[in-house]
Amino acid sequence: MSHEYPRLFSVVENGSVTTPAGFKAGGLHCGLKKTTRHDLGAIVSEVPAAAAGVYTTNVFQAAPLKVTRDSIGQDGRLQAVLVNSGNANACTGKQGEADAYEMRSRFAEAIGVKADDVAVASTGVIGENLKMDRVRSGIDGLPGRLLGSREGSDDFCQAILTTDLVQKMVCVKLVVDGRDVLIAGAAKGSGMIHPNMATMLGFVTTDALIGSEALQQLLREATNLTFNMITVDGDTSTNDMLVAMANGLAGNRELTPQHPDWAAFASALRYVCEVLAKAIARDGEGATKLVEVQVRGAESDASAAAIAKTVIGSSLVKSAIFGADANWGRIIAAVGRAGQPVNPETVDIRLGTILTLEQSRPIAFDEEEALEYLKGETVVITVDLHMAGGEAVAWGCDLTYDYVRINAAYRT
Amino acid sequence: MSHEYPRLFSVVENGSVTTPAGFKAGGLHCGLKKTTRHDLGAIVSEVPAAAAGVYTTNVFQAAPLKVTRDSIGQDGRLQAVLVNSGNANACTGKQGEADAYEMRSRFAEAIGVKADDVAVASTGVIGENLKMDRVRSGIDGLPGRLLGSREGSDDFCQAILTTDLVQKMVCVKLVVDGRDVLIAGAAKGSGMIHPNMATMLGFVTTDALIGSEALQQLLREATNLTFNMITVDGDTSTNDMLVAMANGLAGNRELTPQHPDWAAFASALRYVCEVLAKAIARDGEGATKLVEVQVRGAESDASAAAIAKTVIGSSLVKSAIFGADANWGRIIAAVGRAGQPVNPETVDIRLGTILTLEQSRPIAFDEEEALEYLKGETVVITVDLHMAGGEAVAWGCDLTYDYVRINAAYRT
Known part of the structure; x- marks a missing residue:
């Protein structure tokens, strides 16, 4: 890490x-x-x-x-x-x-x-x-x-x-x-x-x-x-x-x-x-917060990096974070389409320290606490695959109205 | 096609x-x-x-x-x-x-x-x-x-x-x-x-x-x-x-x-x-128009498909189209990062019938005409690589404020 x-x-x-x-x-x-x-x-x-x-x-x-x-x-x-x-x-x-x-x-x-x-x-x-x-x-x-x-x-x-x-x-x-x-x-x-x-x-x-x-x-x-x-x-x-x-x-x-x-x-x-x-x-265009994705337990560091980049690049994840929505379903969907080895039964997902998915099963969590956490300036998403020792960290930002505004009229 | x-x-x-x-x-x-x-x-x-x-x-x-x-x-x-x-x-x-x-x-x-x-x-x-x-x-x-x-x-x-x-x-x-x-x-x-x-x-x-x-x-x-x-x-x-x-x-x-x-x-x-x-x-979330990307002249149909999907998936291209901005620079940047064989000297790009790039060089075009075209309900981007006979078509939509609005608060 x-x-x-x-x-x-x-x-x-x-x-x-x-x-x-x-x-x-x-x-x-x-x-x-x-x-x-x-x-x-x-x-x-x-x-x-x-x-x-x-x-x-x-x-x-x-x-x-x-x-x-x-x-x-x-x-x-x-x-x-x-x-x-x-x-x-x-x-x-x-x-x-x-x-x-x-x-x-x-x-x-x-x-x-x-x-x-x-x-x-x-x-x-x-x-x-x-x-x-x-x-x-x-x-x-x-x-x-x-x-x-x-x-x-x-x-x-x-x-x-x-x-x-x-x-x-x-x-x-x-x-x-x-x-x-x-x-x-x-x-x-x-x-x-x-x-x-x-x-x-x-x-x-x-x-x-x-x-x-x-x-x-x-x-x-x-x-x-x-x-x-x-x-x-x-x-x-x-x-x-x-x-x-x-x-x-x-x-x-x-x-x-x-x-x-x-x-x-x-x-x-x-x-x-x-x-x-x-x-x-x-400082991504229109961003309101820094998002950090930590992936652990992957087959290799390269595999972890590919998964981390897929999660951080997901428009749905980025929009959810802008909206302070603890939508871990979008995170696991991104993990699953990264094209990397993943055991669909052993994935943990945390938002900050809040465990939302354990062994690929939803965990009841305090929605208010998650909302407060996601409203912060930095959001850390941790994905643990529990397969091997590969790990990586990627950084990105949320997707906001301002991203669209900035890019709809950049050239003209 | x-x-x-x-x-x-x-x-x-x-x-x-x-x-x-x-x-x-x-x-x-x-x-x-x-x-x-x-x-x-x-x-x-x-x-x-x-x-x-x-x-x-x-x-x-x-x-x-x-x-x-x-x-x-x-x-x-x-x-x-x-x-x-x-x-x-x-x-x-x-x-x-x-x-x-x-x-x-x-x-x-x-x-x-x-x-x-x-x-x-x-x-x-x-x-x-x-x-x-x-x-x-x-x-x-x-x-x-x-x-x-x-x-x-x-x-x-x-x-x-x-x-x-x-x-x-x-x-x-x-x-x-x-x-x-x-x-x-x-x-x-x-x-x-x-x-x-x-x-x-x-x-x-x-x-x-x-x-x-x-x-x-x-x-x-x-x-x-x-x-x-x-x-x-x-x-x-x-x-x-x-x-x-x-x-x-x-x-x-x-x-x-x-x-x-x-x-x-x-x-x-x-x-x-x-x-x-x-x-x-x-009907993409928040979309205001259909975007069609046609790629021709690629090394293979598979290569053309990969390029077409990279262009149609580019948030910058999608935002520019929402803004009716004839920003072909973003299109060529997407072509160039698709991980496919491309001759950087022989690319043509058209917005509808308007030629904006020929043999990888900017062509002066009528900005008003391009604006009118891009304001339409369907935008067709044609990329001709002039290398071989591979071709593909991909479809997508523009990226809008409403995409962000819809996805910032889907679950809650």
Whole structure:
């Protein structure tokens, strides 16, 4: 269970992506959004950083993903990420690709780094070409807006939001080789969120010294247990991307699997990803609460994960939770259609600590107590299959009127 | 494409499950629903009929499914189906099973047929035991309510509805061996509708002479192209069941694959299933319109079906259609995450006849025209992958405020 892994780190209150040594961030409004909210932002490291990236599994991959893969692929390093919102630069053909490459080279020049040390990410409407005149003027103004303070981080976070309601950031501190190491993250993501990297952008900064391949391995593992376990609406975007930069300024010995603090670093990185993933689920379009589904006793962890994701993705379950209705029948129906091994006679279901189904039989429970529990801001559904030791946790949100309102008129 | 198969039959206006020779139907209110609407109904054939059944794939199968499988399994024959709404008799343990068997035997006795010639179906809330005193008194009153007229069929159709808004029935006529053969169907299904038999009940009556195995084969093939291609919300119920009865009173020679009218009968049966399936999709909880997704040019029909079902199941696509927003970006994002072979450079997307994406590139289209089209009662999305000859059609509905309203407070 996610709650039980060792926490050899502490949370830094008010920490952000600029808290680790050597990182600046910023954002501004260049005109891609119809509002006056920020729509272009960047994080820049003082020195080149080891880099890792995880990308959407969607067949249609937006142009900036190609550019970022290329940048990280060159030498496993990045010194900056440039992000725009308001336009996803997806399904935009050769022009879109040229635009994404131009964003990279122009920003690299503006901050005086190599072009292939810059990653590019985009989020927003699909299928419209970028208004590059606005992007260019934004890029030119961005270096003057980069700050090593919380303010710079806030500007960056605002620049990556679309229908998100709140900024999502976290920072933790741990000790490696007797030195303080900081890991921070920022993310956006609200609708179109589903396992396997859905419309979400995530950015991790750390001053740890770690190689690119080791960072890639840890980022992939953390993603599978966190970002890939959230769903808002089952849709997966063309633009998802999670990028990590480790600039080594903490001065530790290089982290490798043999390093005594490897596990601590891994768990801290996973925690950063988990906080961001849960924040994305909680901020799902129209959501009023965070829903956590814990599955235990499955044939395998993978089987548990498939069941957890089916339950968290059920529109009927999500609607019932919005209505604070203890409708465990919909939960068991979702368990039963997940395509996984399930013994139909041995399933327990709990809402919080309230047992509603035991050995697949309904248990009389206090409806008032259940109603009170379901009205809370966080709802935990536990499904125990009593078959073997497989377990997993998935996160999502309720399905509300506002989800429909937001998505019925997003583009127009 | 569903529209192109031969139609060697005609639709019987105002036809219903009692139109084929020798079938009566009826319904009444016995007290399982909180309202005064009918909640117990039956279809009875004058003589034993060849029978076939298709059932939910959910691991948790409700008690009545066990009873119906048993009845059809005995000798491939049925003379009656008994259906209740208001309570699914699912996850109700040994008591639920005993109750379902008691419904079978009591109704068989009431109408004077063998117990294993009766099928039982239930729909409604999961996990509560049936109020058997009410069911018993209902069963006792039912024989007196059976009519060979449209009125009996209407009573039956009302008895199987839950959150459905409209009755769903159809009847067609074709000529076999120079004799008129009638095939009719009735169905319920509104929420929890998804490929692979979701909360839907379907009943087909025909006076054709056909063997049980042949009927089973045709029913399975028709189901795969119709009921298994609709989705309302991605949820699959514990109670889905489609039962067909063929009583042979039309007097044709037995239909087999060698019979010259086999294809005509097969296409008429498929049409009956398609009309019911589309009616279920159109009557999806809260739906304001029917959405049809046609996929062409896929690697295989199965691949096309998987893509069509992913698009029709996308909450973002469904919300956009509710909002009459020509957001083809969401359609292509769904195509790209279906897990099927797709060439990202060769996809065309049409909304009705309006081309919005050609060879994966946006096409300027008339937004006003698209808005007018999307405001209609039926929206057809066509996706052409231009790879091979695989094709499929899926049906669903838009996602609306009312879906959330209905499902936030169903049980309580």
